[in-house]
Structures are given as structure tokens and as C-alpha cells.
Amino acid sequence: MRLPFIGLLLFASTAVAQVPTVTFSSASTSTTGLTITVPKSDCGIPRRFSFTRSGTPCEESLYLYVTTGSCGTRPIAGDLTLATYGPSDTTASGNLSFSVEDLLSARNSTSDAGAAMTCANLTTEMTFNLCAAARRTDSTGFNCQTTYSSVGTPAYVVKYDPAPPATPTIAKVIARDSALSVQVDGAETDSTVVVEAAAVATSDAGTDGDAGTEDAGTDADAGTDGGQGLVGALAVEGTTGPVTRVTKAAGEGNVVISGLTNGVTYRIQATIIDKAGNESTQSAPAEGTPVKSSGLFDAYKDAGGEESGGCAATGGGIAGGAVLAALGIWLSSRRKVS
Known part of the structure; x- marks a missing residue:
């Protein structure tokens, strides 16, 4: 009685060991977590994945495919099938390659997919799931399940983002x-x-003045690239080069354009580039004029202080009052232009 029982255990163990698993990986530089964002400009560029697998599917094939639906069924019309492996196929690893253009073509092959979607006419976001699906054995280890299960990890998503960001506004x-x-x-x-x-091309470059009274964000210099020549919407009559271009991550405070000339009025425009690389249209123009910020010594002299050292320069009376007045003026000036 013991031998048949042992044979039964070995048979069941062998069946359970055949449960298939697939592990995906990607070296895409546009990957954030498990989401690969694709801009409209890259619609036809292939995205590459690699995979490793173990086990074998139960009776029918193992499918690797991409779908707009959820993983866990065999591919249906409109999905892009990437690879198929039968129960006797022992392939342990491989590479997968497809573009969003390929995915759209697969969807267009179905009669009920509606109007054909192409890289040129699709203007809304679309997400695709990379899947592996196969039939497994049931809990007894002997019988194949009637439905397919998702056997692929991790859950990579290809997000096609063809829409540019909304036009920004220059608030201050x-x-x-x-x-x-x-x-x-x-x-x-x-x-x-x-x-x-x-710079605005005028005969009078302007006078030192304050273009605002308070700062609405944290100022941090994002770096300045100069000498590019006129580009974009700034290349219009009324401005003179070069154009100074500064980039900065959203949410990090104001953008500071440095290296400008005090007293000269500048025309400014902004654009937004989203994570996919899509660029918005340019904002309405705004203008501003940098102003000289006097140091403490300049303010001290303007208040009647002495240039030479000694007691007269730092003592009480008129000189001491001049220092206090200069300090107040200087601090007020610094607050105004910060």
C-alpha cells in the first residue's frame, strides 16, 4: 500500500512544480517606477523589455502580450501578442520590443475598435499593460483550470501621453x-x-524701479544659459538678443533669471515641459526691470556718513544717527528687491 501512495505524491509534486511564472525587466530611461511614459514624438520608437520564465503552462500556451485591459486572460482582438510558448517549449528568457505605434496598429485591426487611431491623430492619454497569462493546475495538482491567470511580474505600464500641458501664466x-x-x-x-x-529694444532702456512689492515663492537661482540668440515667441519686433533661458523643476519656487543689466527692461515668457517631454505653448509676455541694490556702505554715505574710519565714522551724534538711518534704508531696499 505504501508504494502507490509514494507514487501519487511524486506525481502531484511534479504537476505543482510546473506552475509558470514570468519576470519582466526594463532598462528604459523614461521609466518612473513601473510606468514608462512615451511622448508623441516617440510614438514610433520601440520600447524594449527582457523576461525570464520558469515552469510550463497547463495544456495550452503561455502568452506574452500588451493590452489596454487587465492582465489575466488570453489575448483578445485588439491586443498585441508579443510571444507564445507551448507546454513543450523550454525557452527560459528572451527580449520583447514594441512601440506605441505597433499597439495602435493592433487595435485598428479589430472591426469594433472605431476610427483608426494613429500617432498623428490620437490626442488623449492611453495606457497599456504588459502581461503574461497561462492556465494553471487546480488545487489538486492534476487538472488544468478552465480560465487563464496572470503569471507575469512586475506590472509594467506603458503610458502614451501626446497632449501638451496647458499654457502657463506669469503671475508676478x-x-x-x-x-x-x-x-x-x-x-x-x-x-x-x-x-x-x-531685452526690450527701446531708445530709453528704462530707469531703476521696482517691478513688484513681494515675492510669492522661494527664490533659488536655477542657472542661466545666455547667448542663444532670439528664439520662440520672443523673436519678435521690439526685443533684442541674446535670449536668456532658465529651466527649473515645478514646485521649487520662483524662477530666477540672473546676469541681467540693471535699468534695462526685459520681456519674459514661460513654457511648461511635462514628464513625457511635451511642451506647452508660451505664456502671454510680461516685463520686468532689474534694479541696483545698494549695499550698507552706500546707504551709509547717502545718509551723510563719513568715508574715513575713526571715531567720527562710528560714534554717536550725527554719524551714529547716519549709520542707523543707513541701516534702515538698506534693509528696506533689500526687502524690496528680494
């Missing part, structure tokens, strides 16, 4: 010493803010 321009601090509204999370500035 704050004058600083040789710089302008620009508050840009309308940037999406994980996007990049781009601000361009070009």
Missing part, C-alpha cells in the same frame, strides 16, 4: 539686483518650467 515679476524673480503658475507636478527673457 519681482525686480532684483541684476536679476528678475518670476512666478509661473499652471505647472503640473513632475514638469519643468522654462522661462526666457530678452
Whole structure:
């Protein structure tokens, strides 16, 4: 009686060991977590994955495919089948390659998919799931399940994002010493803010003045690229080059354009580049004029202080009062242009 029982255990063990599993991996530089974001400009560029597998499917094939639906069924019309492995196929690993253009073509092959979708005419976001599906044995280890199960991990998603961000607005321009601090509204999370500035071509470059009274965000210099020549919407009559272009991650405060000339009025426009690489149209233009920020010693002299050292320069009376007055003026000036 013992031998048949042992044979039964070995048979069941062998059946359970054949449960298939597939592990995907991707080296795409556009991957955030398990989501690969594809802009419209990259619609036809293949996305590459690799996979490893173990076990064998029960009776029918193991399918690797991409779908807009959920994983866990065999591929249906409109899905893109990437590979098929029968129960006797021992392939342990391989590579997969497909583009969003391929995915759209597969959907267009179905009679009920509606109007054909192409890279040129699809303007809304679309997500695709990378799947592996097979039939498994049931809990007894002997019989095949009648339905398919998802056997692939991790759950990679290809997100096609052809839509540009909404046009941003320049909410405020704050004058600083040789710089302008620009508050840009309308940037999406994980996007990049781009601000361009070009000097206004006038016979009178303007006078030192304050373009704003308070800062609406945290100022941090994002770096300045100059000498590019006129580009974009700033290349219009009324401005003179070069265009200064500054980029900064959204949510990190105002964009600071440095290296500007005090007293010169600059025309400014902003765009947004989203995570997929799509760029918005440019904002309505705004203008600002950097102003000189006097140091403490300049304010002290303007208040009647002495240039030479000694007791007269730091003592009480008129000189001491001049120092206090100069300090107040200087601090007020610093608050105004920060």
C-alpha cells in the first residue's frame, strides 16, 4: 500500500512544480517606477523589455502580450501578442520590443475598435499593460483550470501621453539686483518650467524701479544659459538678443533669471515641459526691470556718513544717527528687491 501512495505524491509534486511564472525587466530611461511614459514624438520608437520564465503552462500556451485591459486572460482582438510558448517549449528568457505605434496598429485591426487611431491623430492619454497569462493546475495538482491567470511580474505600464500641458501664466515679476524673480503658475507636478527673457529694444532702456512689492515663492537661482540668440515667441519686433533661458523643476519656487543689466527692461515668457517631454505653448509676455541694490556702505554715505574710519565714522551724534538711518534704508531696499 505504501508504494502507490509514494507514487501519487511524486506525481502531484511534479504537476505543482510546473506552475509558470514570468519576470519582466526594463532598462528604459523614461521609466518612473513601473510606468514608462512615451511622448508623441516617440510614438514610433520601440520600447524594449527582457523576461525570464520558469515552469510550463497547463495544456495550452503561455502568452506574452500588451493590452489596454487587465492582465489575466488570453489575448483578445485588439491586443498585441508579443510571444507564445507551448507546454513543450523550454525557452527560459528572451527580449520583447514594441512601440506605441505597433499597439495602435493592433487595435485598428479589430472591426469594433472605431476610427483608426494613429500617432498623428490620437490626442488623449492611453495606457497599456504588459502581461503574461497561462492556465494553471487546480488545487489538486492534476487538472488544468478552465480560465487563464496572470503569471507575469512586475506590472509594467506603458503610458502614451501626446497632449501638451496647458499654457502657463506669469503671475508676478519681482525686480532684483541684476536679476528678475518670476512666478509661473499652471505647472503640473513632475514638469519643468522654462522661462526666457530678452531685452526690450527701446531708445530709453528704462530707469531703476521696482517691478513688484513681494515675492510669492522661494527664490533659488536655477542657472542661466545666455547667448542663444532670439528664439520662440520672443523673436519678435521690439526685443533684442541674446535670449536668456532658465529651466527649473515645478514646485521649487520662483524662477530666477540672473546676469541681467540693471535699468534695462526685459520681456519674459514661460513654457511648461511635462514628464513625457511635451511642451506647452508660451505664456502671454510680461516685463520686468532689474534694479541696483545698494549695499550698507552706500546707504551709509547717502545718509551723510563719513568715508574715513575713526571715531567720527562710528560714534554717536550725527554719524551714529547716519549709520542707523543707513541701516534702515538698506534693509528696506533689500526687502524690496528680494
